[in-house]
Amino acid sequence: MILTLQTPRPLSRLPRFLPFSTNASITLNQSQPATCTSPPPPHSQILSTRHSLLSRQFSAADLLRSHLNRLNLTEPHLRSFLHLPDPSDLLAQADSLDRRIAAGEDVGPLAGVLVAVKDNICTADMPSTGGSRILEGYRPPFDATAVKRAKELGAIVVGKTNLDEFGMGSTTEGSAFQVTANPWDLSRVPGGSSGGSAAAVSARQCVVSLGSDTGGSVRQPASFCGVVGLKPTYGRVSRFGLMAYASSLDTIGCFGSSVADAGILLHAISGHDRFDATSSNQIPKFISQDVPNFLSHFVSASSFESKPLKGLRVGLIRETIGDGVDAGVISAIHSAASHFEELGCSVNEVSLPSFSLGLPAYYILASSESSSNLSRYDGIRYGNQVYADELDSLYGSSRANGFGSEVKMRILMGTYALSAGYYDAYYKRAQQVRTIIRNSFTEALNQNDILISPAAPSPAYKIGEKKNDPLAMYAGDIMTVNVNLAGLPALVLPCGFVEGGTAGLPIGLQMIGAAFGEEELLRVGHIFEQTLENCRFVPPIIAEDIAS
Amino acid sequence: MGGVGAMVKGASYSYAVFCGSFLRSPRLSFSIHNKKKLLKFRSFSSKSTCSSLQPPDVSRLAKTAQISLTPDEVEEFAPKIQQVIDWFGQLQDVDLQSVEPSIRAETENNLRDNVPETFDHRDAMIGAVPSYEEPYIKVPRVLSMD
Numbered sequence: 001m002i003l004t005l006q007t008p009r010p011l012s013r014l015p016r017f018l019p020f021s022t023n024a025s026i027t028l029n030q031s032q033p034a035t036c037t038s039p040p041p042p043h044s045q046i047l048s049t050r051h052s053l054l055s056r057q058f059s060a061a062d063l064l065r066s067h068l069n070r071l072n073l074t075e076p077h078l079r080s081f082l083h084l085p086d087p088s089d090l091l092a093q094a095d096s097l098d099r100r101i102a103a104g105e106d107v108g109p110l111a112g113v114l115v116a117v118k119d120n121i122c123t124a125d126m127p128s129t130g131g132s133r134i135l136e137g138y139r140p141p142f143d144a145t146a147v148k149r150a151k152e153l154g155a156i157v158v159g160k161t162n163l164d165e166f167g168m169g170s171t172t173e174g175s176a177f178q179v180t181a182n183p184w185d186l187s188r189v190p191g192g193s194s195g196g197s198a199a200a201v202s203a204r205q206c207v208v209s210l211g212s213d214t215g216g217s218v219r220q221p222a223s224f225c226g227v228v229g230l231k232p233t234y235g236r237v238s239r240f241g242l243m244a245y246a247s248s249l250d251t252i253g254c255f256g257s258s259v260a261d262a263g264i265l266l267h268a269i270s271g272h273d274r275f276d277a278t279s280s281n282q283i284p285k286f287i288s289q290d291v292p293n294f295l296s297h298f299v300s301a302s303s304f305e306s307k308p309l310k311g312l313r314v315g316l317i318r319e320t321i322g323d324g325v326d327a328g329v330i331s332a333i334h335s336a337a338s339h340f341e342e343l344g345c346s347v348n349e350v351s352l353p354s355f356s357l358g359l360p361a362y363y364i365l366a367s368s369e370s371s372s373n374l375s376r377y378d379g380i381r382y383g384n385q386v387y388a389d390e391l392d393s394l395y396g397s398s399r400a401n402g403f404g405s406e407v408k409m410r411i412l413m414g415t416y417a418l419s420a421g422y423y424d425a426y427y428k429r430a431q432q433v434r435t436i437i438r439n440s441f442t443e444a445l446n447q448n449d450i451l452i453s454p455a456a457p458s459p460a461y462k463i464g465e466k467k468n469d470p471l472a473m474y475a476g477d478i479m480t481v482n483v484n485l486a487g488l489p490a491l492v493l494p495c496g497f498v499e500g501g502t503a504g505l506p507i508g509l510q511m512i513g514a515a516f517g518e519e520e521l522l523r524v525g526h527i528f529e530q531t532l533e534n535c536r537f538v539p540p541i542i543a544e545d546i547a548s
Numbered sequence: 549m550g551g552v553g554a555m556v557k558g559a560s561y562s563y564a565v566f567c568g569s570f571l572r573s574p575r576l577s578f579s580i581h582n583k584k585k586l587l588k589f590r591s592f593s594s595k596s597t598c599s600s601l602q603p604p605d606v607s608r609l610a611k612t613a614q615i616s617l618t619p620d621e622v623e624e625f626a627p628k629i630q631q632v633i634d635w636f637g638q639l640q641d642v643d644l645q646s647v648e649p650s651i652r653a654e655t656e657n658n659l660r661d662n663v664p665e666t667f668d669h670r671d672a673m674i675g676a677v678p679s680y681e682e683p684y685i686k687v688p689r690v691l692s693m694d
Contacts, residue, residue, distance in 0.1 A: 035565075107565075140672075140676075141672030234652065279659065280658070354642075363636070381677055388688060390688055390690075391690045396614050399613075400617060406614055412615075419612070422601060434595070436647060
């Protein structure tokens, strides 16, 4: 509805001690990832934070202040957050943690970790708008299970992040409130719908963040912002408290600046929840809930064998590296494939029949389910009401006033597809296509341990580029939607750059695993990441700040 | 929150198919650089087993979905919605004869016991109601008098 498109600020207006610097040692070569001369990244912010806190190297309050400082400097340019709590509330939490550490008490594995939460995930102590005017000011009476679990383990929720309204969109321009900028190039989008969560981690405004992935909304922004994005198997993480968009496709996913961080957060929030009938009771293939065993995957690169992934069969999805995919993206994926081979894998091309049908099938299912799910926003029990003398008019006006254009269109499309007589033609057929796609993945994953593809056909678009053409925007989801249809887990990690911005634009590699195979994905992803030519994916806007 | 929300399942009518009706379904290529190339239309005659689907009537859909669109919005949305619905039509083309529809990825029977529990934060829930007069949620009249 009302989209506040802010013109990107000219770079000269950035404060002087955060110059938009180019790292002179980055060589932009489309056929290779950028090389950097900085030391290898710490393999886990969460683990090094824990180590520093427990060894009293610095306090949780210090860590919080340093992040808040960076957040305050970058936020006017990025606009990742829709809501930031009073800093004194956060400091109180940090102080309390510091006291407990000083007293020698046990603290959870996420103690002191700053987590940002996408605004379609309910938090009781902060507004949760879903990026929509219809829920502007709404405070849920409960925390989402994922948030509750993170908090129980010591995480500090640093704010609520921007998103496309109700998760519908791929650029975050669909937010009713503001447009988030990509930290790598402020004139570009961070991706969507979890753009705020991706940007916040990318710019190190927080350590990790939660997003939601229904058709790629964690993985594509991860690719655009140069961070790790992890979409779990459908049913791995409770959807209780996630504002429903398409119930058979929605998942809560994690962002981190490393595979280890995304994995540790996922581990913390996973597991059966009696409030979500679709959350799996299956013994998860996290081989153990036992944290030390799980963490043993994230060892430092120096302890890797020479071919640490020897014997792993990697399938590169042929349909994702053809027509319509940017040359730079294809090149980055081929480089990633070579990297896998260096690590001892065998990489083969694999074809997924009916791959291209996934996109229309996804949009039929998603718009149909969303038309049903969003019928709850009627202005009666919560949300913003536009009063009228008759009930029907109240519904009509409240919803017309509260929903943005993309949401309205998808509801209408879904209403059409589910109309009397049309169910067989659209929804049922889309469900059948879903079966075909699921089977084709199962087949491919019998012959390969993991499948790889780009996360998006291009790097981040310019703000405004996709505004008026829905199909052009939907086309960008081609790499990601099939994974949601099949309910599989997928990990995206930055694997290279293409030209653009002042220091290149990141490209993400998507790795798809078998159902409940997150542990294997994380193990492989960690090794890939740690051996990737000492490359750091730190956006220029904070490069100097991080280096100091 | 779990499972697929309530769906509008219509009766399955079969509409008479009149000769010469076409369902155009754009073939989607992934190029994002050239929008004209993006949508390639191909036409084919609808099969006799397939119902002839009326194009979306945006005003009527809006009434069904309880969203009061302005005439400007109807005009703006109609071509875009038509375009997407046309694009959906390519699924008509696919042979899905013996394929079972999947509700979702994993189907486990995972229901909790049907035992009511008191919600702890009732006050917060009531506090969110725009128009409340203990113990009623207040709404305008449901039926008009004419």
